[in-house]
Amino acid sequence: MRGTHMKGCLRAGLQRGGIELRQLLRNPKELSGHLSNVAVALAVAAFVGDDVPGTRTPMAHLVLAGFAAYLLFQVGLVTLPQILVTEREEGALLRLRATPGGIPAYLIAKCLLVVGTAVGTLALLLLAAAVLVDGPLPHGPGGWLTLLWVTALGLLAVVPLGAAIGAVLPNPREALALIMLPVMGLLVTSGTVFPLTSLPVPVQQVASVFPLKWMAQGLRSALLPDSARAAEAAGSWELPLVAAVLTAWAVLGFLLAVPLLRRAARRESGSRLTARHRKAAQSGAAPS
Amino acid sequence: MTPPRTPADVVVEARDVTMAYGDADVLRGVDLDIHRGEVFALLGPNGAGKTTTVEILEGFRRRSGGEVRVLGADPERGDDAWRGRIGLVLQSWRDHPRWRVAELLGHFATYYPDPRDPAELLALVGLTGQADRQVNRLSGGQRRRLDVALGIVGRPELLFLDEPTTGFDPEARHEFHLLVERLARDEGVTVLLTTHDLAEAERLADRIAMLVGGRIRACGTPAELARRAAAQAEVRWTADDGTPRRERSEDPSRLVWELHRDADGPIPGLEVRRPTLEDTYLHMVHRAADDTDGTEDAKERAA
Structure with missing residues (x-):
């Protein structure tokens, strides 16, 4: 009985994720949001000319590896919380709470959507870069393997964290403002678009606490030639440390996300939904 | 019975x-x-x-x-x-705006062991013509009927x-x-x-x-x-000195008969009213509002 129940949740979740991915592909506005990231990365890569200081690796490759990491980071920490906050406000979470097996299916669907979006944009970026601006691709099976595990672990580090953030943020309008500032700060300070070593040491140390720096470093190790590690702060790729930091964030994310999501789902009720809609109407948000 | x-x-x-x-x-x-x-x-x-x-x-x-x-x-x-x-139809649902009507109903059917047929259900709520429409393009009444369909899809x-x-x-x-x-x-x-x-x-x-x-x-x-509301009828009339009078009675017929006997003639302004359910309801609501004026604000906040 329990087994068939789990299978039902999985089936509903996969169906839901598939439908939502298809909706994303059908929605020009949202799709262009993801595609513009790729376009910006390609444009920047096409215009930076120099080599990474102290190496013979083109700067464009460091930038593309950095943007690849940022894409994963953004899907987990910007796109996912926004989806969660929006769907909470619309009442989707409440409806699924009122449906048997709805919440597990919802989480499965969101994982599928986030992984699909992240892997899709990442693949598009790397392929388009390779074709259009002579971008980097992994060298040999080892490089592909690194790309795979850094992507997977990077998503594990940011997706639960993003879910936790989405569970506590007040509403979609404030959510974007609250998330974008720190995310942009990390984009600049994590060595994604220019070498970390050109930043003051205290800034490097702060950025090293957050996952983006390590995701970018891991992807550089997968995409750039081994000689490029001369430009790294430690003079090496520090892959064990990349794995350790990302794992730590993944664990922290899960520890936060499970109770916070449970709390968010438990707090949903019709009257709270009505109250939120009333507040949204007062603040001048257009009804959806 | x-x-x-x-x-x-x-x-x-x-x-x-x-x-x-x-x-x-x-x-x-x-x-x-x-x-x-x-x-x-x-x-x-x-x-x-x-x-x-x-x-x-x-x-x-x-x-x-x-x-x-x-x-x-x-x-x-x-x-x-x-x-x-259990099925739920709430006031404030505007969820799944980008889903198509039939797609959404078909999806929610998968959560239940013995769901209704989504196509039959659409016919029941009169949305067959909107099956392929996006949910956020429905009118308010259509949206609510979709909510009812979603509320009963699991029988x-x-x-x-x-x-x-x-x-x-x-x-x-x-x-x-x-x-x-x-x-x-x-x-x-x-x-x-x-x-x-x-x-x-x-x-x-x-x-x-x-x-x-x-x-x-x-x-x-x-x-x-x-019936309970109408049990107490209200009799109104104008007294000899010209002042309007009113009295509640379970037996208005007797009261009117007594009035006629006392006046020994027609009664000016005589009127017998049986309160409707609505009168009783409004009376109850007003009485409660008078009782609890002080705590109303606190309730507003809590709700």
Whole structure:
């Protein structure tokens, strides 16, 4: 009985994720949001000319590896919380709470959507870069393997964290403002678009606490030639440390996300939904 | 006339349910019995505690005190199997805006062990023509009918309808009433309807409970309540000195006869009024509002 129940949740979740991915592909506005990231990365890569200081690796490759990491980071920490906050406000979470097996299916669907979006944009970026601006691709099976595990672990580090953030943020309008500032700060300070070593040491140390720096470093190790590690702060790729930091964030994310999501789902009720809609109407948000 | 009720016939049972937010008592001891297959209306003004009561029954809110059984279980501990036997139609759903109507209904059917056929369901709620339309392109009435379809796709035994016709035009309201009647009559679904519209409650409900100031002030069939309301008639007339007089009486005929006998002739301005259910309801609401003016603000905040 329990087994068939789990299978039902999985089936509903996969169906839901598939439908939502298809909706994303059908929605020009949202799709262009993801595609513009790729376009910006390609444009920047096409215009930076120099080599990474102290190496013979083109700067464009460091930038593309950095943007690849940022894409994963953004899907987990910007796109996912926004989806969660929006769907909470619309009442989707409440409806699924009122449906048997709805919440597990919802989480499965969101994982599928986030992984699909992240892997899709990442693949598009790397392929388009390779074709259009002579971008980097992994060298040999080892490089592909690194790309795979850094992507997977990077998503594990940011997706639960993003879910936790989405569970506590007040509403979609404030959510974007609250998330974008720190995310942009990390984009600049994590060595994604220019070498970390050109930043003051205290800034490097702060950025090293957050996952983006390590995701970018891991992807550089997968995409750039081994000689490029001369430009790294430690003079090496520090892959064990990349794995350790990302794992730590993944664990922290899960520890936060499970109770916070449970709390968010438990707090949903019709009257709270009505109250939120009333507040949204007062603040001048257009009804959806 | 009615056969004796067995425990299985009682779908909702609430005893002395209380709810307090801080100092504000929103529910002050609510008792409810709702039987299988009936349409039960919980009627009350805004802020009377209707939504709180229903959310306690739905398992979305923890009560402060009292006993509640819904379909044989305490809603606070309702599991997935229990959830599957309950359908919900709330006021404020605007979820899944980008889904197509048939797609959404088909998806929600997969969560239930024995769902209705989505195509038949669309026909039942009159949305067959909108099957491929995106949900956010539906009109308000269509959206609400879709909500009803989603609420009953799992063949619930108990359906909660929370102020379902707020903002409807008269025609949409009428069609919605027909749909609810069909569900209750043909499918045997027990319906708990909350509304502040007495006419809607009289039209749809087998029984009405009036919730005012956190208590059930009256409960019965519309006919019973109307009879009880009309039990005390009001007699008005103009006295000899020209002042208007009024008196309440269970036997207005006797009072009028006595007046005629005393006056020994016609009575100026004589009028006998039987209060309607609406008079009684409004009277109750006003009396409660006078009683609880001080705590109304606190309740607003808590809700």
